[in-house]
Every structure is written in C-alpha cells, then in structure tokens.
C-alpha cells in the first residue's frame with residue numbers, strides 16, 4: 259500500500275532529499291494517525307544512521323530560522339517547523355534487564371526498530387526513500403489491527419510488558435483514546451504482569467492516567483484498568499468504591515460505576531482536567547463513611563468533607579500539582595452536595611449567598627458536576643431532579659446579580675478599619691471584617707460601602723473602640 263498522496267506537506271520531500279544517502283522512514287504515532295485521519299501534532303522520523311546528522315541537514319534545507327534541539331544521550335534530535343515538532347532518531351535495537359525500564363540500546367535496522375515498538379499500530383513505517391517513496395512497511399499487520407480496532411503487541415506480550423511495564427498503561431490509554439479493544443492475549447499479559455508497574459515512575463503513570471481521563475469516554479479506560487488489576491495498584495481508593503452491600507433487603511448504588519457515569523457526563527461537557535478529577539474524587543470517601551441505619555438505610559454522612567480532606571494526599575501520591583488546581587478539586591468535592599440541598603422551596607437567600615461565596619470562581623464547574631451527579635435508572639426521576647436543579651441555578655443567578663457575593667471583596671478594607679479606630683493590625687480588625695462579611699451573607703446589611711461603614715461603627719462601639727478621628 260502506498261501513502262505518497264497523503265504526504266501533502268512539502269516538508270516530507272525535504273526530509274526525503276536530506277536523507278537521500280540513508281534509509282529514512284516516517285514511523286510510530288504519526289503514521290497511525292495519518293491512516294486513521296486523526297490530527298497529529300508531531301512527526302517521528304527514523305533513519306538507519308544518525309538521526310542527529312539527518313536533523314541538521316533537514317534544518318539547513320528549511321532555512322536559518324530553524325533550530326535543532328539535540329538530545330545526545332538519547333541519540334535524538336528535534337526541530338520545530340510550521341508549529342509541528344519533527345523528531346529524528348536513528349534506528350535501534352533494544353534489550354532489557356529485569357530490574358529496569360531502561361534498555362540497553364544498540365544501532366539497528368528498520369526491522370529492529372519496529373520490533374522494539376509497543377503495539378502493532380505504533381510499529382508502522384512509511385518509506386521516504388527513492389524507489390518506494392510512500393510505501394507502507396508493516397511487518398506485524400498493524401494496518402489490519404487498525405481496521406479491526408485492536409491493540410496488540412508486535413512480539414510476545416508478556417515479554418513486551420515485563421520489559422517496559424509502562425506499556426500496560428499505554429495499551430489502556432490507546433484503547434481509550436481510539437476506542438479500540440485490547441486483544442485477548444495482550445490483555446491477559448497485562449493481568450499477569452500488573453505488579454511490574456511498581457518499577458515505573460509515578461510521573462509517567464500519572465501522565466498516562468491523565469490522558470485516559472482526557473479521552474472522550476474515560477470510563478472505558480478505568481474499566482480496563484480495573485479488570486486488568488492495575489487500578490488496585492495505582493489507585494486503590496477508587497477500587498474501594500466498587501461493590502454493593504445488602505442488609506435487610508436494602509442495597510446502595512455501586513459507587514464505582516456511579517463515579518464513572520458522572521465522569522463521562524462531565525467529560526461530555528468540559529475539557530477541564532481538574533473538573534474531571536473532581537468527578538473522579540467526588541464520592542471517594544463513601545467507603546470510609548458508610549453506615550447502615552435500620553430506619554433510613556445506607557448513609558454516607560460527611561463523605562464530602564472527608565473526601566475533600568483526602569484530595570491533597572491523593573494528589574501528592576499521584577505527583578499531581580499541588581497549587582490552585584488542587585484547591586479547586588478540593589473545593590468541588592467539599593461542595594458537591596450543596597446545590598442539590600438548595601432544591602427545597604423554602605431555601606433562604608442567605609443559604610444561596612453562602613454557596614456563591616464558598617464556590618466563588620468554581621461555581622459553574624460545581625453546577626456542572628452536580629448535574630452530572632444526578633444518575634438513576636429511573637429516567638423520570640432524573641428529569642424531575644434536573645428540572646428542580648434548573649430552578650436552583652436560576653435562584654443562584656438572581657441572587658448573584660443582586661448581591662455580588664461570588665467574588666466577595668470586603669467593602670471596607672482592613673486599612674480603613676485600622677485608620678478609623680487608630681488601631682494596629684490585630685485580632686479586632688479580623689473580628690470586624692468577619693462580622694461585616696457575615697452580616698452581608700446573612701442579609702442583615704447589603705453589600706455596599708455605606709451599610710458596611712455604619713456596621714463597622716456599631717461593632718467598634720460594641721467591642722469598646724472609640725472613634726479616634
């Protein structure tokens with residue numbers, strides 16, 4: 259099969275000319291995505307010779323503005339052209355020792371290089387050589403697997419996964435991104451080699467996990483991780499969500515599958531990785547808070563607070579960033595029951611103001627998460643709940659328009675309080691600020707300077723501060 263017609267970018271001709279004295283091929287993810295008509299950001303080029311020398315010649319032909327980044331230790335080079343990253347590597351042969359992911363690398367042929375690749379669909383090459391330009395070189399029938407939508411290793415899967423256990427995560431990641439099956443022997447080898455994941459660095463595991471989470475239907479990846487036995491090892495808290503207990507004929511929902519449903523629903527509406535993480539973690543403390551009460555059945559009291567407290571530990575272990583995004587996930591987990599609680603007709607404006615204040619900039623994401631959290635087999639029930647939920651959203655919007663508490667800024671600053679009463683920074687300033695904020699949220703005063711100022715005077719008198727100016 260020949261793909262020369264699909265190689266429309268002139269840069270391929272440039273590479274072909276630059277590599278006229280070495281065998282040069284397009285390879286890996288780029289070829290896979292070209293055949294699948296999937297957009298691909300980077301181009302991988304392999305040559306039987308020095309990838310670094312080839313990159314330099316290509317850069318020379320493209321013009322002075324092109325910079326080559328050289329990674330001498332890896333024998334690779336990269337250049338950017340028209341917003342596309344082109345990576346050059348010399349064909350190589352790899353062999354592994356048992357205790358490490360780092361292979362022993364030697365120069366090799368194209369065939370050696372295809373043998374070292376993780377999946378048949380990633381081992382395809384297209385020739386850039388004169389004579390067979392555009393020709394597909396497909397020793398493992400990767401094209402057939404692309405058609406059958408199958409993830410399969412080129413060589414014995416047990417050896418492939420044992421050599422580099424990250425490939426188990428990659429198998430599941432590609433299956434999820436492409437909506438492919440994992441071929442039976444390949445999947446069995448994941449089950450048998452799952453414990454080898456322990457030699458892989460957490461950063462790399464988390465990278466793959468995040469790619470699964472960012473897929474169109476992340477639940478599929480989590481189910482594969484669960485059935486392959488990897489989830490238990492990399493994310494035991496999530497596995498604990500699985501299962502239903504029955505007492506006196508009363509059961510509860512399976513929180514693993516519920517969580518995955520919520521995650522998929524959030525993924526349909528938002529590409530925000532952190533909102534997706536909030537969906538994954540929203541019920542994470544349910545197993546730890548589960549109780550059975552003879553009167554009311556199963557309860558999970560406080561799972562939102564306990565869950566929020568679990569977020570930093572999970573983020574730290576996963577080597578996820580601990581800054582703003584973590585705070586947002588924590589806040590969303592903590593608040594995830596609150597909007598639903600406001601469905602009640604008699605809900606007060608102050609309850610609405612408090613939620614607006616606590617959610618702040620996370621409000622829209624919180625509402626999206628809560629909508630996704632409404633899952634039930636009974637469609638009428640879901641419809642009714644969603645209808646009620648729209649009313650809550652409307653009330654929140656109205657109150658915010660009127661009272662502006664979402665991004666609450668104190669109408670009276672600490673400086674002003676200090677200068678008015680001629681006091682130094684200290685407890686009294688905090689007390690006054692807090693009382694003013696509470697009065698606004700409770701609706702005792704409106705959110706404006708004059709009413710806040712009057713209240714400040716009143717509080718000052720109450721706690722014995724005289725007017726000094």
Ligand code: ATP
Pocket residue numbers: 285286287288302374375376377380381422424425
């Ligand atoms: P994407 O860029 O969308 O993640 P990709 O297939 O390009 O997909 P990369 O991680 O960029 O994936 O790797 C490029 C190619 O290198 C792969 O297609 C595969 O052939 C090979 N490869 C990458 N990682 C491994 C690995 N751990 N074991 C074997 N081959 C690998």
Ligand code: MG
Pocket residue numbers: 287288300
């Ligand atoms: Mg790539």
